[in-house]
Amino acid sequence: MTAQVRGLHARVLDTLGPAITGGDYPPGSVLRMDELSKEFEVSRSVMREAVRVLESMHLVESRRRVGVTVLPAPEWNVYDPQVIRWRLAGADRPRQLRSLTVLRSAVEPAAAGLAATHATAEQCATLTECAIGMVANSRGRQLEGYLLHDIEFHRTILRASGNEMFARLGDVVAEVLTGRTHHQVMFEDPDPAAVTLHVKVAEAVRERDAARAEQLTREITLGALEELDVLAP
Amino acid sequence: MTAQVRGLHARVLDTLGPAITGGDYPPGSVLRMDELSKEFEVSRSVMREAVRVLESMHLVESRRRVGVTVLPAPEWNVYDPQVIRWRLAGADRPRQLRSLTVLRSAVEPAAAGLAATHATAEQCATLTECAIGMVANSRGRQLEGYLLHDIEFHRTILRASGNEMFARLGDVVAEVLTGRTHHQVMFEDPDPAAVTLHVKVAEAVRERDAARAEQLTREITLGALEELDVLAP
DNA sequence: ACCCGAAGATAAGTCTGACTTTTAAGTCAC
DNA sequence: GTGACTTAAAAGTCAGACTTATCTTCGGGT
Incomplete structure (x- = not known):
């Protein structure tokens, strides 16, 4: 119905985004770049692009020597159409x-x-x-x-x-x-x-x-x- | 006042974002990745991250064989705090x-x-x-x-x-x-x-x-x- | 003259590996 | 215990090679 290829990073977002807004990763959870790229079977460059987008939505924060931290819900950009769609699809x-x-x-x-x-x-x-x-x-x-x-x-x-x-x-x-x-x-x-x-x-x-x-x-x-x-x- | 390092891609956004919302690139303008990375003196990987963020704000659209196209203002995610700040700083x-x-x-x-x-x-x-x-x-x-x-x-x-x-x-x-x-x-x-x-x-x-x-x-x-x-x- | 299909060119997309930088955490001397 | 120093872990950056989609052009057929 919607997507086709649209870039690998977008496909990563399609599953990682809903997972975060759906609460699969509670706030404070720490993800690591190379673990994520392993899990989604994409290169680190693609993974970084996806994380950058999540960061711009204030869903996560990436810090050196720490990893990618999931932010608490009140921080999220809840007006972002994509975030809205993810949340409406979730629990x-x-x-x-x-x-x-x-x-x-x-x-x-x-x-x-x-x-x-x-x-x-x-x-x-x-x-x-x-x-x-x-x-x-x-x-x-x-x-x-x-x-x-x-x-x-x-x-x-x-x-x-x-x-x-x-x-x-x-x-x-x-x-x-x-x-x-x-x-x-x-x-x-x-x-x-x-x-x-x-x-x-x-x-x-x-x-x-x-x-x-x-x-x-x-x-x-x-x-x-x-x-x-x-x-x- | 605000930023320090915060990543190279963020520094690119700090000048490219306001340039777009400020109308320096009229809608339909086409930018090319390697020209941009030349202009901002960053690697292509950093540039891609920046473009991905702009894309998630619906400020631009990136298409193969074409380049990075600036979208018309009605498409923009005007509720994104960063977009709001850029526009408030502009003309x-x-x-x-x-x-x-x-x-x-x-x-x-x-x-x-x-x-x-x-x-x-x-x-x-x-x-x-x-x-x-x-x-x-x-x-x-x-x-x-x-x-x-x-x-x-x-x-x-x-x-x-x-x-x-x-x-x-x-x-x-x-x-x-x-x-x-x-x-x-x-x-x-x-x-x-x-x-x-x-x-x-x-x-x-x-x-x-x-x-x-x-x-x-x-x-x-x-x-x-x-x-x-x-x-x- | 017009349409369609094949070939070529172009720019984004992807992957990989090496290197740098920040910073949390641990260690040691005092 | 406190402070300075060392270490190591993770993100960040870069460069180059390669892949893929797609727009354009060119040629053949009707």
Whole structure:
């Protein structure tokens, strides 16, 4: 689905990264370069590249005469998309999903408010199309089609805010929504109330009603939080 | 001030990173490995490590038979603390400062609300101490002392929220506040209204009044945004 | 004239071995 | 026990040879 070759170091990262974020190596653990390169059957140069990347994510720290030390979780660059993906694939997925959803509920309403004043005509059109797509796929277990439009909707809102920091969270939201659909068991069709809210947000943005767009989006994210409370302990 | 040796690759990054985020190499520019290693007078292995890190930040993309291509700004991992520092040191500092302040105004009120219900007794005490420190340094051009307490205040709020994503923004807020104090010419003492608001937030958190903590923090960040509107065009 | 496939060239990717540098830890004299 | 000195372990650096993917070009066929 994703990778092919993409470089040896990337393949090392694909297993070493999740292992660290997954807690296989508790903080303080010390790894040694040549042991790692033996274990992964790659040359030291490839191994160093991988370790350098982990170091830039603040997952590990490399010191002479000591080795590669695993850092405690609070040090990690949890906004790095790759780290997010690794953690969502791992064991503490529920906790991760919750903290990301809380972040969403802080950011997305603000983004929607800004989008109402900054969105281009094209972006308004995209929002409406997405909302229509969500409605069309909201019944009869068409979860995949629904998800695609849902992701595009939120991504457009974040981009239309005109704030690069908000825009960059589009991928994060996509991961959260995908995770919710695929892993969290969704027996039923999406909440009709949520669908209606999306339609109304598209409407509010088109009509340049910032306060309403913000408030409606707040209701959407609040709903997501409540849903999380129900499905996860 | 900061670095010493920290590895050759890090020294390369210190000049190549800012050069890219600063726009010295427009998106699409192609760099070649051996030219770079010549230019920086390091071996290719060191250069590769540096490029791998830049690649993990999505600043560049390395492809066989082509070279190292600079990616357009929307691709960059703008939440990476190092990227933030590079950009704040560069030319589009004002734009960066604004987008970060908008982010603050979305996140910090929510964090304060959560902090009101999650803060430990110790964290409440820290908040009060910081507020007192801010009051004490609010007159007579004691900007450095004021800044230190201001940073610690906001960092504590973010940490006390109990949300790791919020907590991780502590460094970002510190950079913004430091930037505002040092680069933005601050002729006068801090706004007395802001000082009062901080004291009240500490109070609200201590009294577990989430709504009030959130609202007061919203006023603080709104003030920061207005201040930016006045000082920057 | 146009399309397609083969050959060549180019730059990144990989591996290996020798060497350097930092620094933790152990040792010895006082 | 304290401090200076020695030792050794691990990361860091470098250089060179080789491999691999892929873009370009050139030639043959229709």
